[in-house]
Amino acid sequence: MNEAKPDTRDSELAPPALAAALAETWRTPAGLWGVLAAVDHKIIARRYIITAFVFLALGGVLALLMRLQLAQPEARVLSPDRYNQIFTMHGTNMMFLFAVPVLEAIGVYLVPLMVGTRNIAFPRLNAFSYWIFLAGGALLWIAFVLDMAPDVGWFAYVPLSGPQYGTGKRADVWAQMITFTEIAALAVAVEIVVTVLKQRAPGMSLDRIPLFVWSMLATSFVVIMAMPAVIFASTSLILDRLVGTHFFNPAEGGDVLLWQHLFWFFGHPEVYIIFLPAVGMVSAIVETFARRPVFGYLAMVMALIATSILAFGLWVHHMFVAGLPRLGQSFFTASSMSIAIPAGVQVFCWLATLWDGAPVFRTPLLFVIGFIVTFVIGGLTGVMVASVPFDTQVHDTYFVVAHFHYVLIGGAVFPLLGGIYYWFPKITGRMMSETLGKWAFWLIFVGFNLTFFPMHILGIAGMPRRIYTYQPDMPWYGLNMFVSISSLVLVAGFLVFFVDAIRSARVGASAAENPWDAPTLEWATTSPPPSYNFAQIPVVNGLSPLWDQPACLMVASGLRTDRRELIVSTVATAKPQVREASPRDSIWPFWAAVATSVMLIGSIFTPWAVVWGSVPVAVALIGWFWPKATPEDEL
């Protein structure tokens, strides 16, 4: 195994010997063991991203099935029951198994590289998080195959999802899938908060943190404050259904609206959990391709923080037709409109950056331009539905469907795809195709607008969402057919994207360390990065380290090579404090995830699963934390 003598320092070794020693210390073992025990943030993030894109493709298939059903009046492609399952699955899958995980996963990959450290904080928790996410996704999709997928909408309103109407186990599958994905998301949030606060490269004071990292930090705090609400909501729903509590039963002092409050107290911040990382990607891409630092760094950071605080003051705007007091409605209208201010600040800062820069229109920047256009349209309809009289008209119609697809696809998927084109060379060591990239962009951009813009009109024409069919005398027929055909253009764009990604990963042109001449630290190491990220920890003295010192990276020496070691630094000024150990591979997070999954799935069927199921969980956690005979556990 490790033959290096104890306490070898990097300064004692010549560069090739240093790389070899670090590779030995930081390597992930090969074979099945390596797969199950890996803790390298890059390996976990790659799995997370690929799994999330598989869920995107599956969710896309569900969307196509719905478009097939709605293309004509009185179609019989899907039964009403299957249709209910499919639209519930589509929303649940896209929100909980695609959007949130994929954006967090990009953070898991990039944040440690961008702050110049060797692994994420709590790498074993990170591994655990992935397995739990995978189990939650499997639970939902296996239930779908078994015809017991949830059929109560992605926000599962009571009483429809309660014990009286939601018979069988469908709503329980939904509720417990929530628990899985929220545990996974919370774990990642904790890791990112601690990585950003404590593992930044020496000299990376708060005002030198890349905007993408700021956005992930803000997102993580929103996750931490918002997710407990939905975990309590889904748990109390299961309790109502399984052991006869009365949280949502008005006959025994409970309240139906309580569910809506709990769900949307999480559900609205969820939109920003998806949006903020995307905004961070946009800033990174704009900066690199405009060839200048983002205009108004301080304003951008303040806008991120303001958005994440305001995110908690908007949830009631999802409930305007639920019969709330007038004063409450006015308050939440005002607060909903106020969030347009930080969003506007950011849009104008990007425009100023592009205006003053020398933009290079490569594929990543195209997606960013597509984002700005689409997101502004979605933002405008957002200001419209923030107004109570207008919302009362279009609530639960296709206008709302159009609005949130503009915000979510425009606001998050466009930047995400731009981000994939941008960081693909770093992750795989190969470039994606510019030609196919431009095709993918135009097909997706045009296909998206042709598919979703007409839905505004359908909504104003009164077409309700979630209907499995409509009668021939309704005036919706032509537009629905148009939307269904347009969705094929959108799908073609995604197919081109997937083909490009898979092909480029195998035979794309190989990528240099910094193919876009970008300013941040992830580009200071090889593509793909070695297991230890940096042979020596970078030292930072500006906001754009690779532009400030283009020829040469400043680094620090003195770390051990026989022990997984990284630098812990102070929160505000990033002064180095400790040469901290970073844990090695471990199989225990996997077993802990298996035990947790058994307990959570068991508790869909019997409350006693929580009692007997907690014993294996405890055993796995003790195995996880019990010190092992490695250099990392000494002292």
Add this chain to the structure above:
Amino acid sequence: MKTRVVADFSDLPIHGFRSASVTWWGTLAFMLIEAAGFALVIAVYLYLMNLAAIWPIDAPKPNLLPGTLVTVILLVSAIPNYLISRWAEREDLRKVRVGMVLMSVLGTVPLAVRAFEFPALNVNWDTNAYGSIVWALLGLHTAHLITDLVDTLVLAALMFTRKGNTSRRFGDVQDNAMYWNFVVVTWLPIYGCIYWIPRL
């Protein structure tokens, strides 16, 4: 990329206490998650109370004795808990071992009294929404008591092995003590909520 060495960190310590330790920050982050959870459940309690015509709904007020006893024990336990954190900082193994045994006992006793607290609520979880929310509050806090007790027992066992006498373990003892403080402090608003709001 070419590199230039501008600093040397060979003299940095290889383990830090409190804010120089990532575990401390991780514990803090989990405390924030759980505090958000507790605050939310208390908010739900107040929401349901606000809706009800009478509170408690169709049930006598909860008996004060077991809950108050738990409160007193938890508050008393904060004293040795404070001391063990100081002993851990000084890396005094003998005292830390004594302290961990004491904290294991002080973790078990409130749990035993807690067993009498549930019947003292005078309502079942499936009686009505009032019963559901007080059982949820008490159950959630009990889950924290159990979690920290298991953590304390395992750590106490570890401190009696060869692996106990390291800075890292003393750091764990400190973080465990901090978490126990959290369990004690969060109990106070829950205690007030369950036992005193119905008496207002």
